[in-house]
């Protein structure tokens with residue numbers, strides 16, 4: 001057996017509520033996985049948590065580099081977190097800070113890009129050269145790989161697809177603008193729509209009862225569970241989410257022409273309840289659908305670990 005220990009790297013996924021870190025091998029397999037709460041208010045404390053996790057993993061494994069996926073805008077030279085809406089980082093030289101403290105090569109990547117890379121290397125996109133990942137959780141994120149490379153753009157901010165504007169003067173977004181895609185096609189939008197509709201719909205009875213008549217108890221998980229049981233309102237809510245996703249994917253496919261579109265994130269739990277309306281809206285919206293090859297739209301396969309594994313693999317590619 002060849003010695004494979006030198007090919008281990010650490011992937012870190014820095015989200016708004018959790019920081020996950022793992023040792024990953026060259027086949028994208030998790031060797032050891034740790035998780036801590038994100039001290040979201042404090043950049044220095046967030047960095048200390050990352051460093052602690054790396055030290056702990058290094059005490060048990062021989063690793064050659066660290067890849068960090070961050071939910072934020074990353075500079076084009078992949079050194080600085082320019083802005084992160086749910087983290088304390090503002091113009092933070094994260095690569096330098098972590099590299100100094102752990103003494104290993106570090107790469108910093110946007111979390112959506114890292115997840116797209118993970119799916120491209122080891123997941124649902126490993127059979128194509130060009131893919132679009134749409135991650136639907138609380139918001140909408142994603143990443144683009146074209147010709148086997150992550151598309152980062154001139155300033156490092158490409159593929160912020162959740163803030164693609166789909167409705168002029170539409171719903172107010174967390175980014176401060178109106179009509180962004182994630183205000184219509186995300187978990188947060190699903191719940192907001194449900195809380196609105198439940199007050200006026202004739203089909204609201206079962207959802208209201210399941211939520212004990214408390215709007216705060218209406219969650220994406222509850223809607224998905226009831227929809228799987230056939231509840232009419234919840235089925236329609238997920239179908240509407242799917243249609244909005246399909247609409248946005250039409251635009252992105254027109255620009256990118258990917259070989260495959262992967263849909264990941266919490267919405268995967270809804271399966272066909274979202275994917276069928278999504279497919280229908282996509283086919284209905286894409287120009288000349290019957291005269292051209294179209295990308296397959298699939299569920300992403302790596303779940304929450306795509307970003308972690310993608311970041312670790314990016315560290316391996318650059319170190």
Ligand SMILES: [Zn+2]
Nearest residue numbers: 163173175180
């Ligand atoms: Zn926005």
